[in-house]
Amino acid sequence: MTNPDQGRSERWQGGLSNDVQEVLFDAETIQRRVDELGAEIQEAYQGRDLLVVAILKGSFPFLADLVRAINLPMKVDFMAVSSYRGTKSTGVVKILKDLDSSLVGKDLLIVEDIVDTGLTLKYLLENLETRQPASTAVCTLLDKKAVRKEKVDVRFSGFDCPDAFVIGYGLDYDGIYRNLPYIGVLKPSVYQKD
Numbered sequence: 669m670t671n672p673d674q675g676r677s678e679r680w681q682g683g684l685s686n687d688v689q690e691v692l693f694d695a696e697t698i699q700r701r702v703d704e705l706g707a708e709i710q711e712a713y714q715g716r717d718l719l720v721v722a723i724l725k726g727s728f729p730f731l732a733d734l735v736r737a738i739n740l741p742m743k744v745d746f747m748a749v750s751s752y753r754g755t756k757s758t759g760v761v762k763i764l765k766d767l768d769s770s771l772v773g774k775d776l777l778i779v780e781d782i783v784d785t786g787l788t789l790k791y792l793l794e795n796l797e798t799r800q801p802a803s804t805a806v807c808t809l810l811d812k813k814a815v816r817k818e819k820v821d822v823r824f825s826g827f828d829c830p831d832a833f834v835i836g837y838g839l840d841y842d843g844i845y846r847n848l849p850y851i852g853v854l855k856p857s858v859y860q861k862d
């Protein structure tokens with residue numbers, strides 16, 4: 669009898685790190701930078717009505733570390749969007765899950781894993797600003813400035829990211845690698861064979 673899982677288990681035999689070409693930001697470096705971002709945000713949002721909106725799925729580890737580095741009352745909500753197919757942005761953004769809460773009068777902080785072309789963020793900003801928040805700002809862990817197609821205002825940014833497809837700490841390729849504790853460049857051979 670053939671085992672449908674056989675090809676899959678062989679592929680992962682060497683662990684997830686086998687598919688990483690280069691580590692860009694290790695776990696310790698990420699944690700240090702996230703703590704700095706948390707302190708900056710804490711300073712900026714004293715006395716404000718902070719609502720953190722995390723864009724799923726990629727932002728979940730960043731969000732979890734970031735909010736614990738901000739010692740302020742806040743609410744957290746989630747939105748899920750999709751715009752990627754493989755390693756390329758399609759530019760067509762679909763809302764897969766909308767917010768549960770109203771934005772009226774809130775100081776909205778959008779938390780993203782990475783801003784690449786900026787198409788997703790531009791769509792999100794236009795959409796969320798119609799809901800009358802008191803203010804809107806963006807916090808991204810990674811900023812791939814070199815490939816930006818849309819001008820978007822990023823107020824808090826963790827690291828500049830080179831023009832390469834990166835995985836780990838929430839970032840995926842085909843749904844995999846989000847649980848890597850560091851951020852690395854995916855070997856092109858992985859997506860070239862798909």
Ligand code: IMP
Binds near residue numbers: 832833
């Ligand atoms: P943008 O619309 O091109 O700015 O892309 C934003 C979204 O694409 C991010 O929130 C990620 O989900 C995904 N993305 C962009 N670049 C990468 C990457 O290098 N690795 C994994 N996902 C990425």
